[in-house]
Amino acid sequence: MNDISAQNKLMTEGEDSSEDIDTHVAAWIEEHRAEYDSWLEAARAAAR
Known part of the structure; x- marks a missing residue:
């Protein structure tokens, strides 16, 4: 929930372009790399 709130705050502060959101996503993935990689695994x- 905190991550969603942080994202919403950035967007309401004007960081709402597609490029901004792509940057937010990339930053979130890097901050949560282990969790993200486990989801991909x-x-x-x-799928096998």
Whole structure:
């Protein structure tokens, strides 16, 4: 929930272009790399 609130705050402060959002996404992924990678691993395993 905190991540969503932070994203919404950035957008209401004017960081709402597609490029801004792409930057936010990339930053979130880097800050949560282990969790993100585990989701990708699980998805790949489920697709087999």
